[in-house]
Amino acid sequence: MTKVSMTVNGKAVSGEVEGRTLLATFLREGLGLTGTHVGCDTSQCGACVVHVNGQAIKSCTAFAADLDGAKVTTIEGMANPDGSLGTVQQAFQDHHGLQCGFCTPGMVMSAAALLAENPKPTEAEVRHHLEGNICRCTGYHNIVKAVLAASGQDVGQIAAE
Amino acid sequence: MPKDQGIGARSKRREDVRFLTGAGRYTDDINVPGQTYAAFVRSEVAHGKITKIDTSDAEKMPGVVKVFTAADFDGKGGVPCGWQIHDRQGNPMLEPKHPILAEGKVRYVGDAIACVVAETLEQARDAAEAVVVDIDELPAVMDMKAAVKGGALVHDELGSNLCYDWGFIEDNKAATDAAFETAHHVTTLELVNNRLIANPMEPRVALGHYNRAMDDYTLYTTSQNPHVIRLLMGAFVLSIPEHKLRVVAPDVGGGFGSKIFHYIEEAFVTHASRLINRPVKWTSTRSEAFLTDAHGRDHVTKIELALDKDGMFQALRTETYANMGAYLSTFAPSVPTYLHGTLMAGNYKTPHIYVNVKAVFTNTVPVDAYRGAGRPEATFQLERVIDKAAREMGIDPIELRRKNFVGADEFPYQTPVAVAYDTGNYQATMDVLEKIADLAGFEKRRADSAKKGLWRGLGVNCYIEACGIAPSNLVGQLGARAGLYESATVRVNATGGIVVMTGSHSHGQGHETAFPQVISEMIGIPESQVEIVHGDTANTPMGMGTYGSRSLAVGGSAMVKATNKIIAKAKKIAAHLLEASDGDIELKDGKFTVAGTDKSVDWGSVCLAAYVPHNYPLAELEPGLEETAFYDPSNFTYPSGAYACEVEVDPDTGKVTVCAFAAADDFGNVINPMIVEGQVHGGLAQGIGQALLEGAVYDENGQLLSGSYMDYAMPRADDVPFYTVDHSCCTPCTHNPLGVKGCGEAGAIGSPPAVVNAVIDALQRAGKTNVTHIDMPLSPSRVWAAIQG
Incomplete structure (x- = not known):
């Protein structure tokens, strides 16, 4: 298990992950951010796209352990500060x-x-x-x-x- | 000014807010304390005898709670089939047992043999790889026509691979054959309706939770019809009475038919949870979905159309081989029969029709309903053979169709294939199409394409479908083992807000927005005062769910019926408050008025009186304002339409580009045009996908070659154009209170023949007159090969 720290939707978070834990799994299971969806296992469907350091990536294709210190934005971070839709x-x-x-x-x-x-x-x-x-x-x-x-x-x- | 509330308004979807902010609650988002994870050991061969299952290594692996095999389901039933077909001689179809875990034999790649339940998903998957299974491989039964002639048997105990040989209508056969004898012209076409995989974007998930203290079960599952799952699994598989079994289908990420059926994984997690006294969750991977979700279509057909010298249809005859796969999925037998044969009249007055269907077991994934289910297969063969006939007889294809249409003044129209259409206006729908597709401008566009070295073609077709499934007494006679009514409970709260508990289920159709529009219209209160509850057997009345474009036509009708009861009672309360007779009370804009006076009481006051009955006719009327209604339709509904597709074919590569697609539909009345148009768009993309891109391909050993999104070509954003859709031609349904027909499947039913007709047209116009048909999907290699001759 590796400790990983990130900023997700502007909030500092950390958790213990296995080497094989995908970013999508870490977001969903580790942080409870279930807005990021997993629709396939070949990086084709794009349901899991999030932004990592400003770039759109498929979070089923990145290991959480590789993203220590990253700034991640998920769908939960896309609304305006008052909660209205972006x-x-x-x-x-x-x-x-x-x-x-x-x-x-x-x-x-x-x-x-x-x-x-x-x-x-x-x-x-x-x-x-x-x-x-x-x-x-x-x-x-x-x-x-x-x-x-x-x-x-x-x-x-x-x-x- | 367009309406902003009620029937006909383009109300924005309220469910969007949660989906757009990541706050949806899909089955995989649900976790229960103490939960374990399931990973199935699945067959890697299509057909074979299991000689050994050794779970001992797996059982010792970290985190493993239990490894299950068929022995753990001893005494439990198989997953049942919900429809029984009788063959031409009146004998019942062959019906094999479909066990939860394989008993002695595996019958398709993906068939579940064992299952590991562990503390984490990773531990379950690791241990599943350590289960040792020895299988003596048997020859895979793959070709339907060969399978019915002999050789290996998918189910030894049945003695045949022929599930049924069905004739429809058997009494029509002699007259149909006779009409062919004397026909001026006969057009024959042999074609394949390609096997498809529904591929809703959310893979299936099942979470079973047995509560020992209460001795009851909860199953969370990705289903289009939680009550159907409760009934099938409780009554036929696990022997759990309904009051001890709750089935919840929360937000469901698309279904397209594939989530109607009761799957073995649902029964597995429910029973396994009892055996280990822990919740058990299974989440399908996409690879698993390709191997285990019921597939769709897969028909091989010969169709013949007999015409007189003027091009009037005289008779139609078809012979179809329909793939059932290895087991009978829930509604599989009904798809090539009553959802297909009944539609063979199409929009036309063909006096004699005979349909023969041979359903065949093969060593493939079970095949069942996929968007349209039987109706796309009927439409495709009929509209392709008409196009071919038009070409052979030198008649314009639109003209040939118009000549043979059922006339607007001929409804109700009794077809020779059992169903009676209530309404329609096929000439008018075609008029709309000619306008919105700008068919007059085609020649100019063709010339422009030619300048780019591309061959442009135009394909037109019509469709009819039977929706609003279905009259229970009729489908009972046809073999359905369930009623197909729908239910609604309308609960008015003391302060006037309304909760509708519906048996329909929304998995993208927008019921939470559209259903309140109906109530808003009926009572005259804002839509925001109405909330829809669905998807949970614990708090909705027994209902049959959503498929066959039935939600509004059947579920909506139940809601209207219950609301009418509410209004009738509310009028009595209002009459009491206004000291008038309830026959004199009118309800308009949320206000009850004594007719011809200015005496009135508002909706909220009447609701409050119902729950605070201080001034209330308690001797005659119960307090409260809540009503339930069940609605059983008296007929199917018959949406229809005319579609046009324009394609460009690149003669050097065979690549087909859809340049334009126009759809003119008659859905009867429309509640929310925005949602209806969206349903058509989605159906069109699936139909274009079937025509050009998609195909489930097995090799001769039964290995699925198209088992991922790398191999199975899903339509993507740059494969399709903007569509032109129109539903202004409206002939309301005569037998449901809203006059609605259903719109969910039309696009997928109507579009494949338009695309193929367009490609054939392009090739014919370019001088390739020997090319009269290409089987779907019309991939570049197939089209290129056809061009080469």
């Missing part, structure tokens, strides 16, 4: 970008990372960026729309079905 979260609700909600935390984290890097992405850029996040419910239509809306672009034309 910009990306609000856009997902406004545009019905989620159904069952299981892929949603990873989608939001992935989308937020895209917008941090590319504040006005095109539709094609959004779709390309979200390739590593699988959603089985929405057919991606409203997710792409939500991300474009979160970037401040007019999605009125898309809305006009």
Whole structure:
């Protein structure tokens, strides 16, 4: 067992982990942050995406023990300080970008990372960026729309079905 | 101005807040003090005799509490099948036992042989690897047509791999065959409806908790229908009466059919928890999900359509081999039969139809309902053969369909395959499609694609589905071993707020938002005053759950019925308070008024009077305001639509790109258009996935080659376009109080033929006239090979 300390959603945390303990497991089982979901075992589905030192990563692909001292943001850290939904979260609700909600935390984290890097992405850029996040419910239509809306672009034309 | 409350409003989903902040409560998020973890030892071969299971090393490993084998389930039942089909001679289908852990034989890769329960998940997994299993391998039964001719048997005791040979309707056969004899033209098509894996993003989880002090059980499980699980597992597998068994299906991360069924893991954790007197949790890995979640589709079909010289359909005949897998999953036998054969009339007036289905056991994962369940298979073969016929006869495919549509004035329409459609307007739906898909502009777009060296094609098709499952007395006659009603309890609190306890289950459909819209409309109170409770047998009335696009049509109807009882009683209370006759009381905008006067009392005051009955007609009326209703539908509902797909085919690589997809649906009345459109979008992506990307592939030894997201191609964001969807053509259902038909499966049912029709169209227009069909998924290699001839 190794002792690991991190800052998760602005709070200092620490815990004992095995060498094989994944960051996703540490967040879920160790810290009780169950918003990060595990949807596969081959780093394909993206339900477990979190931000580590500002980068979006799949937390099922990182060992907790390797991340001593890291700054981690999970879906639980994405709302505004008053508890209201953050910009990306609000856009997902406004545009019905989620159904069952299981892929949603990873989608939001992935989308937020895209917008941090590319504040006005095109539709094609959004779709390309979200390739590593699988959603089985929405057919991606409203997710792409939500991300474009979160970037401040007019999605009125898309809305006009 | 659009409504912001009630029926028809685009109310934002209230459940989103918890899902968007990581506060959802899925089964794997639940942990119980003292909990142990289960790891299954699963068969690595498709078929074989177990000669030895040695658990001694595993038992000595750290943290191991107990290693279970079939002996620990001695005297317990197998996982039951909920639907019994009778064959052409009237004999019941062959029905093998499906044990919780393998008894003597393994029958598919993934079949559970043993299970280690340990203090931690890692310890359980480590020890599972130390269980030694010796298996004498037997030949794997994989090819359905060969399997019914002889050779190895999946179940020796059954004597055959043919589960049933079903004819529908047997009395139609002679007339159908005769119509083919005299037909002007016959179009024949042989096709495969590819095997799919539902892949909800949340893998299955089951947590069993036996409480010795209370002698009762709680099962937390990823289910679309907790009461069905309680009934099947309690009554048929573990002999636990309902009052000692609570089943909770909390937030569930998608189902698409695959979480309807009662799985062995649920029975395992429940019984194992009793044996070790500790809670037992099992969380499926995705790899395990590929190997154990019920698969979908997997039909091999020959379809023939007979036409007269004008293109009028004369008769339709099909022969289908349907894969059941190694055991009968809960509703498996109903999918290729009553959910498939009954839909073969489609939107058309075909006078004679005969459907033959041979269901076959193979050494593969059990196959059962997946989004659409039988109806996509029916739609695909029918709409593909119509397209082929149109081409052969030189008739425009849309024109051929329009000619044969059931007319708007011909409803109710009795089909030759048992069901009677209540409403529809297929010409109008097609009119909408032609407009929203801008079919008039296709030639210009085709020319633009050609400039890029790409072949553009247009595919159009229609669909009909039977939803709102289902009238209990009818399905009982057809072999269902359950009723298919739905229930609701509407509890009005003293201060006017309402809690609806529904037997329907939401796993993405947004019931928590849409159901209150209905109550809000009926009573005239804000949606925020209504809360929905679902997914727990301890606090909802017995209900059958969510599948077959039934929640609103059946569950919503139960809620309306219960609310009407509430309103009737509330009017009596209001009449008392207003000193009037209850027949004179009107309810509008949350206010009870004596008709023709300005005397009124508001909703909240009536609710308070019901619970503080100081001024109350106690001699005639009980206090309180809570009602339960069960609703059993009198018919299925029949959503229908017309879909158009445009594709570009790259002739150099065979890669198909979906450029545009338009869906014109008739869902009857719509409660929340935003949610309905979202349901269609999701269905379309699954249908496009089936047509172009997805396929569960086994090798000849029964090894699943497509056992992970590296190998099974799920549709991703850049595989699909923005869709154009429209549900403005509305012919309300005539037999449920909301006039709703259901929208959950339409997209997945209607889209695969549109995509394939479009690809064939592209190839035909490019001069590849010998290419009349390509089997799904239309991968680049298959399309490229077809282009090469």
